[in-house]
Amino acid sequence: MFEFLDRADAGRRLGQRLAGLRGRDVVVLGLPRGGVPVAFEVAKALDAPLDVIMVRKLGVPFQPEVAMGAIGEGGARVLDERVLSLARVTEEDLAAVEKNERQVLEDRTARYRQGRPPTDLRGRTAVVVDDGIATGSTARVACHIARQLGAARVVLAVPVAPARAIPSLKEADDVVCLATPRNFQAVGYYYYDFSATEDDEVVRLLNDAERRLRLIRETAAEEGILQGEGAEEEVEIPAGAVRLPGNLYRPPGCEGMVIFAHGSGSSRHSPRNRFVASVLHDAGLGTLLIDLLTPAEEVDRSNVFDIALLARRLGSATRWVESRQDGWRGRIGYFGASTGAGAALWAAAELDANIAAVVSRGGRPDLAGARLAAVRAPTLLIVGGADPQVLALNREAQSLMRATTRLEIVPGATHLFEEPGTLAKAAELAAGWFSQYLLPSRETNVAREVQR
Template identity: 65%
Template sequence: MVLFEDRRDAGRRLAAKLAFLRTRDVVVLGLPRGGVPVASVVAESLDAPLDVIVVRKLGVPFQPELAMGAIGEGGVKVVDHTLLARARITEEDLEVVERRERAVLDARVERLRRGRPRVDLHGRIAVIVDDGIATGSTARVACRAARQLGAERVVLAVPVAPAQTLRELPEADAVVCVSAPEHFRAVGAHYEDFSPTSDDEVVALLERADHRARLTDTAAAGGGGGDGLAGDTDEDVSIPAGRVSIEGHLHLPAGVAAAPDATGVVVFAHGSGSSRHSPRNRYVAEVLHEAGLGTLLLDLLTPEEEGDRARVFDIPLLASRLGSATDWLARRPDTGSCLVGYFGASTGAGAALWAAAEPGSQVAAVVSRGGRPDLAGPRLAAVRAPTLLIVGGADREVLALNRRARDDLSGCRCELAVVPGATHLFEEPGTLGEAAALARDWFVEHLGVGSQDATRRRRP
């Protein structure tokens, strides 16, 4: 029985049950990877810091899928001594496995936090969030780790879990769950969209939460501070588009409003709904922000429309709404003089190129990531904006479509960049980061951002 559309929907419904914590001193801890998108929504709802809590299973040496214990941050370790005795696992065997898994855990923590310090838990309520639990073993270790790291109270919060498992979690002071069926199959069975979450997506969510926290701190200090965040625009927007309004999220780094003729804004186009909440899009947007670019993440379809498959492939409709958003930017005093670029994914790439082919289009650059530029059909020949097509090397069918589209984009500079080993969603480690860097460099080149300033702001 499907309960949730996706992890963000699960996060919204879980956050409603956690509303009683909104005025408390809370830290939300997501279990990577799938728990972090859920935790991100909860943290935003509670206006609380977001962090990860990383644990690793200790597998039996000759049967690694069987857990003989687990480890977590802060040196926490849980061991099943009964299983050790039954399987005749020596202390030396356990030590070898623990040493190996500890190295993996430390490396993963470093990869996800990227130098950001761990959020202090001392004297606070730790809300540990996953996208669901089955046996609860990982959740139990996470609860112990949070307590060892100083949490005064530990709340385990999940969208779905077996009723029996929830009755056997003494490590948590409280358990909050949206649904606890007696007959439970698997966590993924309760989601319509349970696609994997990549490390890049987790990093994007953590960086967004860190950015939000710094903005809050700056505002509380009266707008001071030397990191430039006080001048940022970071807001949800509603844009008229014919008979409907489409939702979006606008982020303008301080320099955009200060010198709008010296930078640009990238509009994100995707055919499916809730694009502005997509962790992948947010990750790419963060990379562009660090290069001094503004972004407008759009839902080109309304919530009522996004379930209609035909709308997702209605390229003229999507392109017209993309044009409405571009006109809206042109009317704003803080973006009216900015150069505009389009970043399209999936069917959004076809819409971006369709819109860019309109007579009089002022779009300065287009990037397609894993997109379907072929859906713009005969309009491709009319595109004049420099266009970069980014495709995963393992996404063979879409790669073939992009190669043909490159030949059809005869009226503009067009390049095809292939990310080795990447599949359609760029879920493989490092591939989304590589795609984001390619997009950043293309937009920096064509949207008029000062090259020295952009280079200073790039990721190391």
């Protein structure tokens, strides 16, 4: 029975398991070639930079698929003495295999990096990712290399590995593995699609990952905003049997507070969410960025689409804000992205909800279903012009809503608003909408303009 559809599916699921590492100065290191598609999805889930960690397996001369060790950058080498002994590999055979593999390693390093230096690992958490482990030789040398390059903590993350191999992986501080079968077959046995990963795909994924982070940073720089900075307060919000971590920002004289309901694969540490929050701060709005699921709950993919659960958690966060002991009585709005938009509208439709405005960015309002007609809060739907499927779903949802609703299309934007200037445009639209409905002084000014 297959555990994973393909490497991308395995990476997304692995990213969910590693959600607790978001915002902790992480670098994701993929083992070429098959580990890079997995690592790409992990880096995307953690909003972390992606790089390769160059390692080559040393295969037994007459049976190359069997590893007798591995080599890496900087002259690192790990040997499996048991395999060497059983296969009766001579020093000459070992030297010949290593010479060939080191040449391949050096050539691929130049091809993959394309002149870019390795990502600086000093003092950071290195997450070493492969598509699976058989003997563990390659993984061990990769962890050893990451440590040599200055990583303060090394986490080895793989979709599948034999149960007997896990205790031997002592080079990592932590090992995260989704499936550990006792009767282990080959790694490819656990994938429906285990097609070979080509060098061109590795280069493309590395370039895409670099471009993705660069565009987010450039967008923030254009606005003159440093992400993640500000007078924030770490909070914990009770929600039934769990406590949800959050980041609360409330400027002096704050009249309006926006609670973020992020979508699948994102978190309160997401650079996109924090960028939008920064723009709202400039408009005089407070924000509460909160994770609606615990790391353990995020492992179960079905929870991400449990809109009723997410909406209940959002309601708990709203009541927490309303009952703050310092007597704050401002207006509250919801900002939802992806599945979080469905949860925001679901929560806003509750009879006792006192939500002044809702904004959805690249959201799935359709997931609120029949609740859409009960939403009373003015709602802004922001969708990328290059995201046709989600655009169609938003238009359908808009037709079902009775509240004041506006659909804004950002030209050229795809689902994540990664294109230059598109996230800034979405944040500007959100700030304008919330300012109109959450800030009484701004509302008065608008009324005066209308009277004129």
